[in-house]
Amino acid sequence: GKYPxxxxxxxxxxxxxxxxxxxxLAKERVCTFASCTMAVLRNFLCVRFFQDEPRAFELxxxxxxxDDAILPDxxxxxxxxxxxxxxxxxxxLMYRSTERFTM
Structure with a gap:
């Protein structure tokens, strides 16, 4: 069903x-729960971009x-x-790689 x-x-x-x-990202538009944290979004980016380390990304x-305020986990x-x-x-929201990002 539809969420409130x-x-x-x-x-x-x-x-x-x-x-x-x-x-x-292939799909930039995201719809999810308001309670979702930046830590969850960083894990999402890890899955999308085959990274083991959430700290490979900043949001x-x-x-x-x-401008460019870094968002805490x-x-x-x-x-x-x-x-x-x-x-x-x-x-x-914008994402960028950190030095922990592996090619």
């Missing part, structure tokens, strides 16, 4: 504009306070949404 809209967040997960090593967002999507400019703005 309040518990679900839709957003785009895109490659950081300066990222060179990590490919783009970032342009927030009200700063325990932050939920709901928490990330609260850091956006406007409620109606599309949420876009």
């Amino acid at each position: 809209q309040d518990n679900v967040v839709e957003f785009r997960l895109v490659r950081h504009p300066l990222e060179l090593r990590c490919p783009k 970032l967002m342009n927030t009200k306070a700063q 325990d932050l939920t999507l709901l928490g990330a949404a609260a850091m956006l400019w406007g409620r109606d703005a599309e949420m876009v």
Whole structure:
């Protein structure tokens, strides 16, 4: 069935504009639970890009306070949404590789 809209967040997960090593995701639009944490998203990227180490990735967002804000593992999507400019703005999270990323 359909989940109540309040518990679900839709957003785009895109490659950081300066990222060179990590490919783009085939599907950028993601819809998942608002309680999902950045740690879960990093594990998702590990599966997609065949990495063993979640620290191979950083997740970032342009927030009200700063561009390229690095998002901590325990932050939920709901928490990330609260850091956006406007409620109606599309949420876009960016990923980039760290030195732990293996080719």
